[in-house]
Amino acid sequence: MEKLRETWHETWHFYRRTLTLVAKGNKLYYAWCFSLMAIIVVGFLSYLKQHDVGLIATNMNDQVSWGLYIANFTYLVGAAAAAVLLVIPSYVYHFKPIKEIVVLGELFAASSIVMAILFVMVDLGRLDRFWHMIPFIGSMNFPQSLLAWDVLALNGYLFLNLLIPIYLLVKFYYRKEPNWKFILPFILLSIPMAVAIHTVTAFLYNGLPARPFWNASILAPRFLASAFCSGPAIIIIIFQIIRKVSTSKIEIEDEALFKVSELIAYAMFLNLFLLSAEIFKEYYSQTVHVASFKYLFEGLHGHKQLVPWIWAAMTMNVIAFFIFLIPQTRKRLTTLNLGCLLVIIGVWIEKGPGFVIPGFVPDPLGEIVQYLPNSLELMVSFGIWATGLLIFTLLMKVAIPIETGAFSHVSYVEHSFRKEEENQAWEQGSFKKF
Amino acid sequence: MRDKNYTRREFIRNLSLTAIAGMSIPLLSACTKEEVEDFLQKHFLEMTEEEKKRLIAKLEERYHQKYGRKFQISTKEAQQDTLWGYGLELSRCIGCRRCVYACVKENNQSRYKRQLHWIRVLQLKRGNLINLENSEHYYNPDTVPEKGYIYLPVQCQQCQEPPCVKVCPVHATWQEPDGIVVVDYNWCIGCRYCIAACPYKGRVFNWAEPNIPKEEINPSVHYLGNRPRMKCAVEKCTFCIQRVRQGRYPACVEACPTGTRKFGNLLDPNSEMRYIIDRKRVFRLKEDLGTEPKFYYFFES
Numbered sequence: 100m101e102k103l104r105e106t107w108h109e110t111w112h113f114y115r116r117t118l119t120l121v122a123k124g125n126k127l128y129y130a131w132c133f134s135l136m137a138i139i140v141v142g143f144l145s146y147l148k149q150h151d152v153g154l155i156a157t158n159m160n161d162q163v164s165w166g167l168y169i170a171n172f173t174y175l176v177g178a179a180a181a182a183v184l185l186v187i188p189s190y191v192y193h194f195k196p197i198k199e200i201v202v203l204g205e206l207f208a209a210s211s212i213v214m215a216i217l218f219v220m221v222d223l224g225r226l227d228r229f230w231h232m233i234p235f236i237g238s239m240n241f242p243q244s245l246l247a248w249d250v251l252a253l254n255g256y257l258f259l260n261l262l263i264p265i266y267l268l269v270k271f272y273y274r275k276e277p278n279w280k281f282i283l284p285f286i287l288l289s290i291p292m293a294v295a296i297h298t299v300t301a302f303l304y305n306g307l308p309a310r311p312f313w314n315a316s317i318l319a320p321r322f323l324a325s326a327f328c329s330g331p332a333i334i335i336i337i338f339q340i341i342r343k344v345s346t347s348k349i350e351i352e353d354e355a356l357f358k359v360s361e362l363i364a365y366a367m368f369l370n371l372f373l374l375s376a377e378i379f380k381e382y383y384s385q386t387v388h389v390a391s392f393k394y395l396f397e398g399l400h401g402h403k404q405l406v407p408w409i410w411a412a413m414t415m416n417v418i419a420f421f422i423f424l425i426p427q428t429r430k431r432l433t434t435l436n437l438g439c440l441l442v443i444i445g446v447w448i449e450k451g452p453g454f455v456i457p458g459f460v461p462d463p464l465g466e467i468v469q470y471l472p473n474s475l476e477l478m479v480s481f482g483i484w485a486t487g488l489l490i491f492t493l494l495m496k497v498a499i500p501i502e503t504g505a506f507s508h509v510s511y512v513e514h515s516f517r518k519e520e521e522n523q524a525w526e527q528g529s530f531k532k533f
Numbered sequence: 534m535r536d537k538n539y540t541r542r543e544f545i546r547n548l549s550l551t552a553i554a555g556m557s558i559p560l561l562s563a564c565t566k567e568e569v570e571d572f573l574q575k576h577f578l579e580m581t582e583e584e585k586k587r588l589i590a591k592l593e594e595r596y597h598q599k600y601g602r603k604f605q606i607s608t609k610e611a612q613q614d615t616l617w618g619y620g621l622e623l624s625r626c627i628g629c630r631r632c633v634y635a636c637v638k639e640n641n642q643s644r645y646k647r648q649l650h651w652i653r654v655l656q657l658k659r660g661n662l663i664n665l666e667n668s669e670h671y672y673n674p675d676t677v678p679e680k681g682y683i684y685l686p687v688q689c690q691q692c693q694e695p696p697c698v699k700v701c702p703v704h705a706t707w708q709e710p711d712g713i714v715v716v717d718y719n720w721c722i723g724c725r726y727c728i729a730a731c732p733y734k735g736r737v738f739n740w741a742e743p744n745i746p747k748e749e750i751n752p753s754v755h756y757l758g759n760r761p762r763m764k765c766a767v768e769k770c771t772f773c774i775q776r777v778r779q780g781r782y783p784a785c786v787e788a789c790p791t792g793t794r795k796f797g798n799l800l801d802p803n804s805e806m807r808y809i810i811d812r813k814r815v816f817r818l819k820e821d822l823g824t825e826p827k828f829y830y831f832f833e834s
Contacts, residue, residue, distance in 0.1 A: 153764040154723070155647065155741035164728045164738065224723020224738070224765025227572060231703040231722055236549040238576055238704045238720075246702035246726050308822045309696060309732035390666055463732045463819075464655060464687060465665030 109508075113272065120506060121496050127344060128496075135489040142482010145475050146221055154224050157476050162468035163459040165222070167476045170451035171483070172218040174329070175211045176300045177322060177450065179256065181330020182208035183293035184362050190286050196355035202264040202502065203341070204334055206494045208293075209260040211330075212253055214487035221479055245303040252296045259289040268501045273508045297322050304458065312391035312458045315380075321373045322450065327366035328419075329446035331359045332439040339436070341495060347505040357430050363442065364423035370446075371420060391457040399461065404469045409453050415445030567595075576704065577717040577756065589756065596761060600745075602752040606760060609778045611711035617772050618712075618806040618827045619783075620795035620815075621686060627791055628677040628684030630654050635788030636688075639773060640759040641751055643743035651770040652688040652785060653734065659683055686793075688785075689714065689735030689770035690818060690826030697727035697736060706767075711778075712799075712827055713771050715757040721766040728767065732819050733826075736769045772796070799827065 124132075149156040159166045185204035188194040220226060231237035232250055241247040263285055270277040301322040304313035335356050342351045378396075381389045393399050395409050422428045422438035429435060461467045472480075500506030550573065564572075570591075575584065589606045596604045633652045636642070642649040655668035659681050668685070678684065695714050698706050705720040706727060728736045742764040754760040755775035762768055773783035777796070786794040797806035806829070809815065813831040820826070 153739070153741040160647075160740070161728070161734070161737050164725045219724075222724070224725070225721065228703075228720070228722045230553060231576075231705070231720055233549075235545050236553070238579075240702050240704050244700050244702040244726070246700065246724065250702070303726075307696070307700070307730050309730055387664060387666065458729070461666050462734060463665075464653060464670070464734045465668045466670050466734075 138485035145478040163470035167472035168222040175215040177326030179208040179211035180293040180297040196352040205264040210491040212257040311388035324370035332442040412448035415441040615711040618799040625793040632785035639784035690828035693825035696730040700730040723765040
């Protein structure tokens with residue numbers, strides 16, 4: 100009983116201190132958070148309008164029935180899956196510079212999944228009936244529908260990417276040895292799960308013979324390859340920002356960033372290779388199925404809306420590939436960051452709008468209807484991106500001081516003259532042990 | 534009696550529904566009783582006869598208020614030993630689109646701010662049938678048929694292996710025993726995955742609240758067919774389920790001035806459809822996709 104009360108007391112203190120930590124910051128922090136919140140409000144109001152009149156408020160139609168929302172969803176699932184590129188080197192190969200930042204990567208994955216799920220939610224015509232999809236309560240069409248698989252996989256991955264970092268962080272906070280026997284299976288499970296979420300998302304499109312553009316078996320590998328470029332690129336940028344603006348001095352070594360960028364080079368090579376294999380097959384065989392590729396790359400019967408976009412994306416991806424390939428450019432922060440930006444935008448175009456829209460053009464009865472998102476879709480999308488960034492910012496605000504030891508149970512209970520000692524013990528103990 | 538059938542699954546469901554209902558009390562208290570009922574409405578196939586009756590009474594009342602007409606909402610089930618099939622004689626179609634508008638009228642499709650059509654008639658240059666990319670969907674000459682063109686009407690092909698049913702994440706659409714693919718409009722979540730999966734563009738979406746003038750409403754409806762729908766749910770051709778289950782022809786068959794359209798029971802050896810399949814040269818659209826349509830295009834032999 101006494102113990103229970105103590106636990107409750109401590110938990111309460113942890114929450115209260117966390118809230119205080121999140122609520123206090125410098126001017127930059129406030130400015131950032133409030134501008135995100137402003138964007139979220141605008142996005143939310145736009146969504147309310149869409150909810151009121153129906154999806155007619157968007158530019159989607161019976162021909163192009165998925166648009167910007169599903170494009171963003173696809174991209175973000177990839178970004179989330181990319182956290183595995185931090186998990187493997189740190190937990191499996193014990194690469195120390197990455198090990199120190201892996202928790203941040205996992206929280207990034209969690210934020211991306213939240214965004215991905217939000218994008219599906221705003222795309223649903225009947226959000227009020229969302230409960231029909233919940234297993235046991237509604238009537239989920241599992242295992243037949245790939246969308247049912249996706250719901251399960253995404254939520255499972257979200258759960259893992261919240262459980263693992265939060266568990267580790269709470270242990271760090273209390274300066275306790277993590278119980279590796281408990282958490283390691285979850286960590287190992289998160290590796291195949293990362294691959295699974297993106298494979299399932301690819302299969303969602305892949306399994307539709309009605310849409311030859313998507314009905315290519317190369318799709319899942321392509322998705323993984325492009326995800327493993329764009330996700331780490333976002334992570335590299337984010338880590339540098341954290342390093343700059345975080346008040347508690349977190350150690351993010353350049354070496355960790357360079358290691359990740361090396362992985363981007365391989366992934367980008369694979370991505371370009373798989374894409375060219377697909378393009379070769381379609382263009383050389385010249386069946387009717389080449390129509391969507393033609394629409395994307397050169398325009399179809401005078402409809403060329405996507406052409407400048409995809410060529411911009413191709414250019415960015417190729418330039419970025421060389422930046423990441425050449426060690427001199429990869430290991431200089433200015434060029435590295437340029438490469439990252441190119442990859443982030445290039446891949447977004449390629450596997451977002453550049454992938455979803457051509458699947459619908461021409462439609463199964465040969466009709467060509469062009470689609471560009473309208474301002475409402477843009478505002479809702481920005482709102483969701485801002486939500487994800489805000490969630491990630493708040494998570495970082497707590498996670499980083501815990502990681503650096505500035506925010507801990509010890510610093511609360513007594514002054515930390517024992518901190519150094521414990522730091523060492525914790526490092527040697529926990530990390531070596533497993 | 535009831536207790537025996539009370540499975541664990543049902544128990545979990547009821548418990549969870551109660552929990553959801555409980556948690557949503559603050560939210561739902563802002564809604565009307567009608568909205569709450571709609572929110573908690575069960576899947577059509579899981580309703581008891583009693584629940585169906587109550588639902589129908591409620592809908593009849595609601596439609597009466599909205600359209601000022603007395604509605605007859607049928608929930609008539611499929612007849613035994615019936616598998617509906619459709620025949621379309623391509624050499625006869627003149628592209629007049631009377632079927633399209635007869636369908637809109639019979640099936641209470643939305644008229645304005647996205648007029649929905651369940652039938653599309655494609656105009657194709659002669660010398661070409663399969664490459665639909667060269668088809669014209671919005672041809673509009675003074676008179677049809679135009680010289681040098683043929684016409685290919687397309688609607689839901691009532692596939693025996695329907696890809697749309699396979700992909701629906703919530704079982705909102707299914708195949709009835711008489712082969713008709715139907716939608717529970719109240720269960721559809723509006724994800725539009727079925728639209729992406731259909732190779733025939735057999736499904737359309739109510740992007741906004743459907744819009745039907747009071748005087749044009751057809752009050753003789755089937756729950757799984759032509760009853761008035763709501764915004765952001767998917768809909769499709771049901772071979773006029775409200776008619777064919779009462780021994781009548783689909784509206785498009787009756788409307789066709791050239792006798793292009795045929796309809797019948799594929800399991801009845803004496804039916805018109807069987808006659809056509811046995812004696813004429815039939816083919817099915819996109820047969821290579823393995824969807825097994827029950828919609829047969831044919832030519833005079």
